[in-house]
Amino acid sequence: MGYIKGQNRGQITLFPDAIDDYIQDNSSVRIIDEYIEQLDIEKLGFKRAVPSTTGRPPYNPKDLLKLYIYGYLNRIRSSRRLEQETMRNIEVMWLLKKLTPDFKTIADFRKDNKKALKKVFRDFTKLCDEWNLFGKELVAVDGSKFRACNSKRKNYNKKKIERHKKYIDEKIDSYMEQLDKTDTQEECDRTPSAEEIQEKIKELKKRKQQYEELEKELKESNKNEISTTDPDARTMNNNNSLNPSYNVQTTVDSKRKLIADFKVTQNPNDLGELDNMAMRVKKLFGGKDFEILADKGYYLASDLKKCVDNGITPYVSKQTYSNGTGDKDFYQDKFKYNKEKNVYICPAEKELHYYRARKKDGKIIGLDYRNYKACQDCPSKSKYGRSIFRHIDQDFLDTIDINTELNKDKYKLRQMIVEHPFGTIKRSWGAYYFLTKTKISVTAEVSLSCLSYNLRRVISILGVEEILKRLRVRRKPALV
Numbered sequence: 001m002g003y004i005k006g007q008n009r010g011q012i013t014l015f016p017d018a019i020d021d022y023i024q025d026n027s028s029v030r031i032i033d034e035y036i037e038q039l040d041i042e043k044l045g046f047k048r049a050v051p052s053t054t055g056r057p058p059y060n061p062k063d064l065l066k067l068y069i070y071g072y073l074n075r076i077r078s079s080r081r082l083e084q085e086t087m088r089n090i091e092v093m094w095l096l097k098k099l100t101p102d103f104k105t106i107a108d109f110r111k112d113n114k115k116a117l118k119k120v121f122r123d124f125t126k127l128c129d130e131w132n133l134f135g136k137e138l139v140a141v142d143g144s145k146f147r148a149c150n151s152k153r154k155n156y157n158k159k160k161i162e163r164h165k166k167y168i169d170e171k172i173d174s175y176m177e178q179l180d181k182t183d184t185q186e187e188c189d190r191t192p193s194a195e196e197i198q199e200k201i202k203e204l205k206k207r208k209q210q211y212e213e214l215e216k217e218l219k220e221s222n223k224n225e226i227s228t229t230d231p232d233a234r235t236m237n238n239n240n241s242l243n244p245s246y247n248v249q250t251t252v253d254s255k256r257k258l259i260a261d262f263k264v265t266q267n268p269n270d271l272g273e274l275d276n277m278a279m280r281v282k283k284l285f286g287g288k289d290f291e292i293l294a295d296k297g298y299y300l301a302s303d304l305k306k307c308v309d310n311g312i313t314p315y316v317s318k319q320t321y322s323n324g325t326g327d328k329d330f331y332q333d334k335f336k337y338n339k340e341k342n343v344y345i346c347p348a349e350k351e352l353h354y355y356r357a358r359k360k361d362g363k364i365i366g367l368d369y370r371n372y373k374a375c376q377d378c379p380s381k382s383k384y385g386r387s388i389f390r391h392i393d394q395d396f397l398d399t400i401d402i403n404t405e406l407n408k409d410k411y412k413l414r415q416m417i418v419e420h421p422f423g424t425i426k427r428s429w430g431a432y433y434f435l436t437k438t439k440i441s442v443t444a445e446v447s448l449s450c451l452s453y454n455l456r457r458v459i460s461i462l463g464v465e466e467i468l469k470r471l472r473v474r475r476k477p478a479l480v
Contacts, residue, residue: 019090019093019094019098020094022090022091022094023090023091023094025464025465026463026464026465027091027464028073028455028459028464029070029091029094029095030464030468031455031459031464031467031468031471032066032069032070032073032095032455033066033095034468034471034472034475035124035127035471036062036065036066036069037062037475038471038474038475039062039065039120039123041061041062041065041116044116044119044120044123045113045115045116045119046061046065046113046116047061047112047113047116048061049061059099059101059105059109061109061113063096063097063099063101064101064105064106064109065109065117065120066095066096067082067085067086067092067095067096067101067106068082068106068109068110068448069448069451069452069455070085070091070092070095071085072429072431072448072449072451072452073452073455073456075429075430075431077431077435077445078435079103079104079106079107079110080103082103082106083100083101083102083103083106086099086100086101087100110436110441110444110445110448111436111441113444114440114441114443114444115440115444117444117447117448118443118444118447120447120451121262121447121448121450121451121454124451124454124455125258125259125260125261125284125454128256128258128454128458130474131458131462131470133255133256133258133458133461134253134255134256134258134260134285135253135254135255135256136253136255136285136288136290137254137255137290137291138253138254138255138290138291138292138293138410138413138417139251139252139253139254139260139281139290139291139292139293139417140251140252140254140292140293140294140413140414140417140418141249141250141251141252141273141274141277141278141292141293141294141298141418142249142250142270142294142295142414142418142419142422143247143248143249143250143265143270143273143297144247144248144250144422144426145236145237145238145239145245145246145247145248146238146245146246146248146426146431146432146433146434146442146446147238147243147244147245147432147433147434148227148230148232148233148243148244148245148246148433148434148437148442149229149230149233149433149434149435149436149437150227150228150229150230150233150244150437151229151244152242152243152244154227154228154229154244155225155226155227155228155233155235155244156211156214156218156225156226156227156228157218157224157225157226157235158215158218158224161211161214161215161218162215164207164211165208165211165212165215168204168205168207168208168211169208171204172201172204172205175197175200175201175204176201178197179194179197179198214226214228227244229437230244230437230438231437231438232246232266232437232438232439232442233245233246233266233437234246234266234267234268235268236268237268246264246265246266246434246439246442247264247265247266247267247268247269247270248262248263248264248265248446249262249263249264249265249270249273249277250262250418250421250422250450251277251278251280251281251292251418252417252418252420252421253417254413254417256457256458256461257417257420257421257457258454258457258458259421259450259453259454260281260284260285261277261280261281261284262446262447262450263276263277263280264439264442264443264446266439269297270294270295270297270298271297271298271300271303272300272303273298273303274292274294274298274300274303274304274307274314274316275302275303275304275306275307278292278306278307278310278312278314279306279310279312282310282311282312289311289312289313290312290313291312291313291314291315291410292307292312292313292314292315293315293316293410293411293413293414293417293418294314294315294316294317294414295316295317295414296316296317296318296319296320298316299316299317299318299319301391301392301393301396301397304316304396304397304400305393305396313403314400315403315404315407315410315411316400316404317404317411318333318397318400318401318404320332320333329347330346330347330378330386332388332389334346334347335347335352335386335388337390337394338351342354343369344369344388344390346374346378346386348374348378350371350374350375350378351371351374352369352370352371352374352386352387352388353369353370353371354367354368354369355367355368355369355370355387356368358389364392365391365392366389366390366391366392366394367389367390367392368387368388368389368390369387369388369389369390370385370386370387370388371385372385373385421450421453424453424456425449425450425453429449429452431445431449
């Protein structure tokens with residue numbers, strides 16, 4: 001018995017008569033094609049949406065947008081690789097009708113339509129809203145670090161610049177000593193010539209001047225660091241490693257785990273983003289009240305108050321602060337406040353009394369409590385005694401803590417809701433780093449990633465046939 005044999009390559013009828021026969025009826029590329037064809041690219045702000053009457057005709061922005069969405073859905077983000085796919089991938093050939101734009105044209109499309117790409121993401125979320133895929137009752141917010149297109153070597157802060165300058169000064173001194181010793185060396189010893197040493201000194205001085213210019217720029221800009229490749233990138237802790245990165249915030253609806261909104265920030269932490277992300281989603285949801293879940297990185301009184309004032313119910317885990325002793329039994333959350341006496345009761349049943357008001361920018365932000373005398377014989381062995389800080393809005397924060405504790409089952413859904421998009425985009429699709437530079441450009445990249453994620457989710461939820469059916473019904477009124 002022989003093997004299963006293929007057809008003769010020289011046979012004329014080896015391939016179907018039409019390229020459409022290669023694409024299955026339930027292929028996702030049909031959804032991409034149908035959805036993009038319905039977009040008003042001129043209204044979305046795409047360049048060359050209306051072709052010029054003179055000059056060489058450009059590629060249709062719809063075709064290039066189809067190519068990018070297909071690429072992001074299939075782990076292909078590079079413009080050079082997308083160019084290759086147009087010449088060997090039968091699905092891309094069908095999608096672009098055998099157009100083969102070069103990589104520069106593909107890259108320029110993303111560069112020239114940064115804001116328009118984000119509007120496409122917004123358009124698709126509106127489509128999901130039309131299909132009632134957003135629950136608008138419970139959302140979760142979280143941030144994740146994505147590597148910037150900037151190496152650690154090209155990122156400088158004050159200490160790093162001073163270290164480089166010191167090294168150069170030492171190296172120059174070393175070369176100067178070599179110049180003095182050149183004449184006394186034995187002829188058999190190979191040492192750099194005076195001309196070679198002078199050239200090296202000249203090069204070092206040039207490098208030192210570059211560092212001095214960076215130091216001056218750092219001082220004038222009042223920044224903590226400078227990235228020379230991507231000026232908007234900032235050093236962040238990314239997977240236990242400090243690298244130039246961006247912090248991408250996402251808000252995910254709990255009903256279908258769809259991304260409702262995203263934002264690219266330069267902040268290394270999530271503090272100050274809760275109210276911003278919550279209010280953005282409230283606007284997208286048409287002003288509807290909802291509940292929001294966030295981890296302790298978002299625990300900020302001013303943000304929480306703004307959410308509550310605008311009808312948004314936050315469930316946020318409170319932060320736990322350690323102390324100098326390292327004794328968990330004496331962490332701040334173990335100290336109980338007695339409102340009637342206005343004292344804190346420590347785990348050893350000692351009272352800490354009001355000491356002073358703590359101010360920032362002339363405003364009282366909280367009160368300090370302490371009792372150094374009682375702390376001298378404390379089992380926590382605190383050398384200088386404990387001082388407990390009570391926030392000016394602590395009563396409000398206590399209410400948030402109680403509500404979060406009472407809704408623990410709901411809060412436990414947070415990771416399941418908001419971590420899945422990051423896991424898919426960063427791990428499954430390999431988009432844990434950016435290919436472009438500057439904040440506005442990486443925002444366009446995130447737009448494509450989030451759009452592709454939502455599209456993949458909708459395909460899993462509704463199926464290709466149902467989506468195509470809805471899209472075609474949606475298009476009919478425009479054709480009447």
